[in-house]
Amino acid sequence: MASYVALSSPIHCKQFEFPSLISRKSRSRDVCYRPPGTQLNILNGVSFSLPEKSLGLIFGQSGSGKTTLLQLLAGLSKPTSGSIYVQKYGNDGKPNMSPEPLPPERVGIVFQFPERYFVADNVLDEVIFGWPRQSGELQLKEYLALNLQRAVNWVGLSGISLDKDPHSLSGGYKRRLALAIQLVQIPDLLILDEPLAGLDWKARADVVKLLKHLKKELTILVVSHDLK
Numbered sequence: 262m263a264s265y266v267a268l269s270s271p272i273h274c275k276q277f278e279f280p281s282l283i284s285r286k287s288r289s290r291d292v293c294y295r296p297p298g299t300q301l302n303i304l305n306g307v308s309f310s311l312p313e314k315s316l317g318l319i320f321g322q323s324g325s326g327k328t329t330l331l332q333l334l335a336g337l338s339k340p341t342s343g344s345i346y347v348q349k350y351g352n353d354g355k356p357n358m359s360p361e362p363l364p365p366e367r368v369g370i371v372f373q374f375p376e377r378y379f380v381a382d383n384v385l386d387e388v389i390f391g392w393p394r395q396s397g398e399l400q401l402k403e404y405l406a407l408n409l410q411r412a413v414n415w416v417g418l419s420g421i422s423l424d425k426d427p428h429s430l431s432g433g434y435k436r437r438l439a440l441a442i443q444l445v446q447i448p449d450l451l452i453l454d455e456p457l458a459g460l461d462w463k464a465r466a467d468v469v470k471l472l473k474h475l476k477k478e479l480t481i482l483v484v485s486h487d488l489k
């Protein structure tokens with residue numbers, strides 16, 4: 262089984278803990294990216310695969326192209342060449358259908374310092390801000406109640422009042438909230454850009470513990486400039 266590969270690029274891709282039976286894999290194959298109007302590739306032949314319900318880590322020095330890769334995975338820009346796709350596997354471990362593109366709407370992304378982008382004055386509004394409206398108010402309310410509760414429980418925010426001002430939360434809780442916002446719709450792939458940046462040691466330990474817990478349920482890719 263391929264574990265990780267990084268080709269012709271200063272970016273390193275690493276996976277932790279493989280499930281014994283893989284049903285889906287997110288893959289990037291020979292991805293190259295050259296910004297429009299420029300001569301040089303930022304990414305050259307980056308390939309890796311990430312099994313469902315696992316945590317992968319992409320690390321590289323500043324300027325190595327991590328943010329560029331993250332934007333490609335989130336569908337915010339398109340590879341110049343290569344592909345990003347999901348491969349499904351049967352119980353026998355063999356691919357059971359053709360690879361499918363990774364739909365951008367199924368990718369959740371938490372950017373660096375997400376708390377800087379909080380817009381609401383209470384936790385509830387922050388979580389539901391920007392949700393796609395469904396037909397019928399009742400449907401929307403049911404959807405909200407169910408998914409919101411699950412997301413809040415997942416990240417350990419259930420003890421926090423939904424009326425609380427997000428800006429008044431501690432650093433670690435602000436990161437939990439940023440995660441809850443993405444988890445409401447259960448993304449196929451959750452990407453976290455430098456999730457520990459700017460946190461004190463205690464908040465870092467909390468977020469690491471939370472990610473260990475979440476990877477049992479979700480496919481997570483962490484992008485970082487170091488491994489500490």
Ligand SMILES: Nc1ncnc2c1ncn2[C@@H]1O[C@H](COP(=O)(O)OP(=O)(O)OP(=O)(O)O)[C@@H](O)[C@H]1O
Pocket residue numbers: 296299303321322323324325326327328329330486
């Ligand atoms: N649109 C663009 N046009 C030209 N060069 C670009 C463009 N976008 C990014 N770059 C360059 O590509 C390189 C990789 O950028 P990127 O932001 O992906 O790196 P990074 O690894 O995320 O860096 P950091 O850790 O500092 O955020 C940098 O040298 C950057 O200046």
